[in-house]
Amino acid sequence: AQKITQTQPGMFVQEKEAVTLDCTYDTSDPSYGLFWYKQPSSGEMIFLIYQGSYDQQNATEGRYSLNFQKARKSANLVISASQLGDSAMYFCAMRERLSGNTPLVFGKGTRLSVIA
Amino acid sequence: DAEITQSPRHKITETGRQVTLACHQTWNHNNMFWYRQDLGHGLRLIHYSYGVHDTNKGEVSDGYSVSRSNTEDLPLTLESAASSQTSVYFCASSEGAGGSDTQYFGPGTRLTVL
Numbered sequence: 001a002q003k004i005t006q007t008q009p010g011m012f013v014q015e016k017e018a019v020t021l022d023c024t025y026d027t028s029d030p031s032y033g034l035f036w037y038k039q040p041s042s043g044e045m046i047f048l049i050y051q052g053s054y055d056q057q058n059a060t061e062g063r064y065s066l067n068f069q070k071a072r073k074s075a076n077l078v079i080s081a082s083q084l085g086d087s088a089m090y091f092c093a094m095r096e097r098l099s100g101n102t103p104l105v106f107g108k109g110t111r112l113s114v115i116a
Numbered sequence: 117d118a119e120i121t122q123s124p125r126h127k128i129t130e131t132g133r134q135v136t137l138a139c140h141q142t143w144n145h146n147n148m149f150w151y152r153q154d155l156g157h158g159l160r161l162i163h164y165s166y167g168v169h170d171t172n173k174g175e176v177s178d179g180y181s182v183s184r185s186n187t188e189d190l191p192l193t194l195e196s197a198a199s200s201q202t203s204v205y206f207c208a209s210s211e212g213a214g215g216s217d218t219q220y221f222g223p224g225t226r227l228t229v230l
Contacts, residue, residue: 033215033216035218035219037221043204043224044221044223044224045159045208047218047219047220050216050218052215091158091159093159095217098215101147101214101217103161103164104219105161106151106158106159106160107158108156108157108158109158
């Protein structure tokens with residue numbers, strides 16, 4: 001079974017509007033972390049935001065916030081006030097067993113296109 | 117500034133040839149990782165290392181090998197390149213502190229096997 005599922009292969013959003021990118025995960029480990037990365041057309045992978053399973057509040061980083069719903073096992077990325085430069089692939093990833101050193105497991109990604 | 121570099125950035129090779137992709141980081145990170153990215157598959161883990169002389173197999177390790185002789189470098193070798201190994205390869209590193217330990221990625225190597 002997939003550990004990370006991103007159900008939206010592609011999305012469009014109007015400039016200056018907010019957009020939510022979905023991510024659901026599967027783990028039986030109570031200690032895990034969720035990460036979002038951005039990959040613009042230039043190809044580099046850029047870390048955006050992190051949420052730990054024990055964090056009491058949803059993570060925020062500038063225009064990025066993470067809508068973390070633990071019971072639903074979802075960790076959706078919310079981008080507020082979209083900009084043309086937000087057009088990119090977005091990947092959700094998870095690390096299990098936070099006390100250890102396990103590698104990240106990635107979803108298949110969502111391509112976001114911001115329209116002027 | 118500390119960074120992670122990959123070379124070459126583009127490589128074309130023939131089926132059956134041995135190919136080595138270089139990855140070098142100057143953060144002094146303990147952990148290093150190799151992923152491949154293919155359309156429809158996201159990033160899949162090939163091999164990873166938690167320190168010098170340590171290597172571990174990832175999800176798609178068949179046909180690949182790595183060795184870690186120092187902290188800075190983790191070269192990826194394709195023993196006998198196959199067309200199915202045409203892909204974009206990313207190297208990443210992290211401090212190895214667990215928890216919110218973030219992986220930082222190199223710029224990628226686009227490999228074409230003809």
